[in-house]
Amino acid sequence: MIDKIAPSIADALEGIQDGATVLIGGFGTAGIPNELIDGLIAQGARDLTIVNNNAGNGETGLAALLATGRVRKVICSFPRQADSQVFDGLYRAGKLELELVPQGNLAERLRAAGAGIGAFFCPTGYGTELAGDRETRVIDGKAYVLEYPIRGDVALIKAEQGDRWGNLVYRKAARNFGPVMAMAAKRTVATVHEIVELGRMDPEAIVTPGIFVSRIVKVERVATQAGGFRKAA
Amino acid sequence: MTMTTTYQRRTKDQLAARVAQDIFDGAVVNLGIGQPTLVANHLPAGREVILHSENGILGMGPAPAEGLEDYDLINAGKQPVTLLAGGAFFHHADSFAMMRGGHLDICVLGAFQVSATGDLANWSTGEPGAIPAVGGAMDLAVGAKQTWVMMDLLTKKGESKVVAQCSYPLTGLGCVKRIYSDLATLECTPAGLRLVDSVEGLARAELERLIGLPIAN
Numbered sequence: 001m002i003d004k005i006a007p008s009i010a011d012a013l014e015g016i017q018d019g020a021t022v023l024i025g026g027f028g029t030a031g032i033p034n035e036l037i038d039g040l041i042a043q044g045a046r047d048l049t050i051v052n053n054n055a056g057n058g059e060t061g062l063a064a065l066l067a068t069g070r071v072r073k074v075i076c077s078f079p080r081q082a083d084s085q086v087f088d089g090l091y092r093a094g095k096l097e098l099e100l101v102p103q104g105n106l107a108e109r110l111r112a113a114g115a116g117i118g119a120f121f122c123p124t125g126y127g128t129e130l131a132g133d134r135e136t137r138v139i140d141g142k143a144y145v146l147e148y149p150i151r152g153d154v155a156l157i158k159a160e161q162g163d164r165w166g167n168l169v170y171r172k173a174a175r176n177f178g179p180v181m182a183m184a185a186k187r188t189v190a191t192v193h194e195i196v197e198l199g200r201m202d203p204e205a206i207v208t209p210g211i212f213v214s215r216i217v218k219v220e221r222v223a224t225q226a227g228g229f230r231k232a233a
Numbered sequence: 234m235t236m237t238t239t240y241q242r243r244t245k246d247q248l249a250a251r252v253a254q255d256i257f258d259g260a261v262v263n264l265g266i267g268q269p270t271l272v273a274n275h276l277p278a279g280r281e282v283i284l285h286s287e288n289g290i291l292g293m294g295p296a297p298a299e300g301l302e303d304y305d306l307i308n309a310g311k312q313p314v315t316l317l318a319g320g321a322f323f324h325h326a327d328s329f330a331m332m333r334g335g336h337l338d339i340c341v342l343g344a345f346q347v348s349a350t351g352d353l354a355n356w357s358t359g360e361p362g363a364i365p366a367v368g369g370a371m372d373l374a375v376g377a378k379q380t381w382v383m384m385d386l387l388t389k390k391g392e393s394k395v396v397a398q399c400s401y402p403l404t405g406l407g408c409v410k411r412i413y414s415d416l417a418t419l420e421c422t423p424a425g426l427r428l429v430d431s432v433e434g435l436a437r438a439e440l441e442r443l444i445g446l447p448i449a450n
Binding site: 027028029030031053077078079080081087088091092098100101102103104105106107108110111122123124125126127128129130143170171172173174175176177178179180207223224225226227 | 286287288289290302303304305306307311313316322323324325326328329330332333362364365366367368369370371372375376402403404405406
């Protein structure tokens, strides 16, 4: 019998190695799998490369993981936010490597990893410093930069509902990077707020089919908090 | 220095209204973080426009009433928004495919500098020690059918933000079609700037003097 339901977060995260590349879903605070990040902190793996759109808000979640000093490198599109003080401090102190990637390239490089694409030519960033010294090519009169996949050892994502085969649906804009990260990692762990019997999820509406998911863990619903922006005066 | 100015700058709201005037019925539009967000408040009544947000929303609606914020439903600036009837959610790879694939009609972005031929600099001032952050700026700039910039024409020091060549780090090459500014609306073309309109009392010659570049009619 296939049963991807993990009894606990610790069980779902067991065996994450030092030096692992960990894909963490979320945009701002929406879709951040905070319980799994806390679990990763407790699990203790170090020398990690973290892939997330941002680089932590406030002092909890991803920011708390960074504060443990167990992260070597962050790959993200938008580290600087109103409340990214933990990242800012470590980066300025030279204790954290940053690979800055345009947001769409981040998503597509993850998708490419999940889809078995070796590399792809992308117009974004051509002629800018973020294209680095990567190969470029003009195709049908338009210039492109060669982009490589981002593969994860583990993906930690937040979904809304799942079943024991690992099928997932998300909630509103908390979906963001979840589906592409789920594809891009060797092992994908998802939190859900509800686990339903097999066959109860509408097969026409499943967003991430269970093939991309290794374990799911049920967590209590906590209202997503604000973060990462300044309130207009 | 004394200079008699007989013209008035567009206010932020007047500028937003000027941009909104050119957004056609049925357009799918991405409004960048900051000033461009204001454009949504000025879309003429009866014009149906679908707003796209990079974090996976089409049919984005206005901010919710106080107390009804849902932080799983936020815009690119991480502020709470709503979803209009007909709206849809999708993942990030699809969201950016909508940009890169040329499916968005218009995107409106802020800018530090724009060159006469449409090069855009809006993600970094290149200051040493600053923490770089690019977000979706580069993807948006190259992806939409039309990229418009909305900004003040001059810096606080009075220097033109429309330049022959950007000195700040580039976001995209030759990608800006139009510049909507507090003093004038300009078109960027491979041959240079072309005047669309300017505020009342501001002659083309004076505009050319402010920018320091020729502007075709």
